[in-house]
Amino acid sequence: MEWMMSSALESPHAFRRGDPDATPDGQAVLLAGIDGGGTKTTALVADERLTVLGEGRSGPSNFLRVGVEAAVTAILEALEGACRQAECTPADLRALGIGLAGIAHPTHYRRMREALLRALVEHLAYGARDPQSLQNFVLTTDAEIALYGATDGQPGVVIVSGTGSIAYGMNARGQKARSGGWGPTFGDEGSGYDIARRALAAVASAYDGRMPPTLLTERVCRYFGIESPAELPRVIYEDATSLNIAPLSEVVIQAAREGDAVAREILREAGLELARTAIAVIKRLRLQQEAFRVSYVGGVFSAGELILEPIRQKIREVAPKAELNPPLFPPAVGALKLALARLGLSDRESEAARSLPKLGVR
Amino acid sequence: MEWMMSSALESPHAFRRGDPDATPDGQAVLLAGIDGGGTKTTALVADERLTVLGEGRSGPSNFLRVGVEAAVTAILEALEGACRQAECTPADLRALGIGLAGIAHPTHYRRMREALLRALVEHLAYGARDPQSLQNFVLTTDAEIALYGATDGQPGVVIVSGTGSIAYGMNARGQKARSGGWGPTFGDEGSGYDIARRALAAVASAYDGRMPPTLLTERVCRYFGIESPAELPRVIYEDATSLNIAPLSEVVIQAAREGDAVAREILREAGLELARTAIAVIKRLRLQQEAFRVSYVGGVFSAGELILEPIRQKIREVAPKAELNPPLFPPAVGALKLALARLGLSDRESEAARSLPKLGVR
Structure with missing residues (x-):
């Protein structure tokens, strides 16, 4: 955005x-x-x-x-x-x-x-x-x-997903809660880094024959300027920080737009992870029966409905009056x-x- | 072992x-x-x-x-x-x-x-x-x-799972195949590092209210000498290498032995990942109908049946004559x-x- x-x-x-x-x-x-x-x-x-x-x-x-x-x-x-x-x-x-x-x-x-x-x-x-x-x-x-x-200071929840991810919210009594945001090693589910990591794993798995072929193989190789996934460890472990890897999430979004099933599934799973994180906040703040805004901030949301749709569906199950909308x-x-x-x-x-x-x- | x-x-x-x-x-x-x-x-x-x-x-x-x-x-x-x-x-x-x-x-x-x-x-x-x-x-x-x-040089498959993980095999024609072994960032599924990372994620998720409580919370905190999971990012990101984190898998194995459901599920999932990796090798080498040894090497297998049982089950579905046995x-x-x-x-x-x-x- x-x-x-x-x-x-x-x-x-x-x-x-x-x-x-x-x-x-x-x-x-x-x-x-x-x-x-x-x-x-x-x-x-x-x-x-x-x-x-x-x-x-x-x-x-x-x-x-x-x-x-x-x-x-x-x-x-x-x-x-x-x-x-x-x-x-x-x-x-x-x-x-x-x-x-x-x-x-x-x-x-x-x-x-x-x-x-x-x-x-x-x-x-x-x-x-x-x-x-x-x-x-x-x-x-x-x-x-x-x-x-x-939310312009009003009760609600924001889902942040850029390099990392976190959900944060406030209820009408001013109580606040967060969920996620534990960083790339054991958290940040649904973040740009998480999406990129899943894409790399999908390419590696396709290469091994563990998973189906994907458009991501060609796109990820092109992104890193390599001939084959066999070269991935070399380029990744030379400088394997979440900062360097997260931008690959844009390649996933592009491949998903072009219809690649693996890329779409990665974004759907990322959406479900982000929804899980937001739902933990909603439950903590006892917002389930309230009408409130759930907004989203960060580069990952350039995926649009590919990631918003699973979030919307999942949150609706728990908080039917919540509205998923862009931030004010x-x-x-x-x-x-x-x-x-x-x-x-x-x-x-x-x-x-x-x-x-x-x-x-x- | x-x-x-x-x-x-x-x-x-x-x-x-x-x-x-x-x-x-x-x-x-x-x-x-x-x-x-x-x-x-x-x-x-x-x-x-x-x-x-x-x-x-x-x-x-x-x-x-x-x-x-x-x-x-x-x-x-x-x-x-x-x-x-x-x-x-x-x-x-x-x-x-x-x-x-x-x-x-x-x-x-x-x-x-x-x-x-x-x-x-x-x-x-x-x-x-x-x-x-x-x-x-x-x-x-x-x-x-x-x-x-x-396998003492005979046709078969070995699953290695220590800090990292890989499956490797050879058929009677001397053809070889590997699967996995892509390193901690986007591979090594079912490895000690993967198990440790899943444990940390489970503790973080339990703390957030995204997942059920687990014995791992107390054990992981004790392992790092901290009071609360809130301190985990501090201790982990000071030195977040797979080498430093992988030994935590022993804490998971211990908690699973004591019956913790979350720890048991982490080991079961690790077993399924390792089985998937081995199965890719089995298929590549066309061993499905053969009788051969599948062995295992690495610290993760100190978990015994907690990790061997899901591997055995999953491999049996694909290669019914394969035998999961310790290495010669x-x-x-x-x-x-x-x-x-x-x-x-x-x-x-x-x-x-x-x-x-x-x-x-x-």
């Missing part, structure tokens, strides 16, 4: 020219939201009406996969890019909302928070203009901002909204909530 | 005191067999009647997992240990049979052969006493020596036999074949 940010940026600097929303000191309130995942990092800079003024992108920032240093660097790079486009500096920001993959564990959270805040202050002078902004630094999981964006806003906007809430402001009481769809960032 | 080597070593040096099998030049013919796997390396030194005179062990020598240098070092270490016990030096050896994991691909084979032969000559002076022994250097896959040992000889003896064959000698024409069971190495 690709959100078109650029359309929101047609006149990004209006606020500088006597914007009525500017604070009493004459400065517009600027805030940033960052979505840091296993594949890429997205940063947005916006004003308090959540008009997006700048966007920046960089590489992966899941520190479990790339290390703390590379993760922090990616976050700083995305934020600098967004500030540059918004014609401001990180020191101008009043609040910062960040959702990161890989920080669910308290130890990881503390480690990342410390490294990140130190780097923001030292390298980007975050908080230099307004020390209060150091208090308005909100760090949470990528699942939390995905949910916040997907992308995770980075979820992060912006968290930053706005930390400022004590809410887009819900303003015009901004209604103006958001105009951003194109749906 | 553990072969008791020590019993064979009671009077290892008899041959030095005017052994009737000594060659015309008065020197006994010494040869070595090496079994190099993902977890450990075993070397045996024997005379031409395959009386085992020395045994040496070391760490893993699958170069795809530990690198060429570490693999070569492990092989040299095991061989030196075996020679020390046999009171000879590697320079005394007339032939060397080696089976290694990770060298199925020709590129890998060439790379490992070159590095290994160079190190043997430079560091252990292999070939220094008898240059012909450089010609009697037989390098092949771990699956090949496992099969050769398991361990892989390192298979390697010795290959070395013996290279010398133009065969234990089949001598007394040695009958004396072998006395070694205890069955």
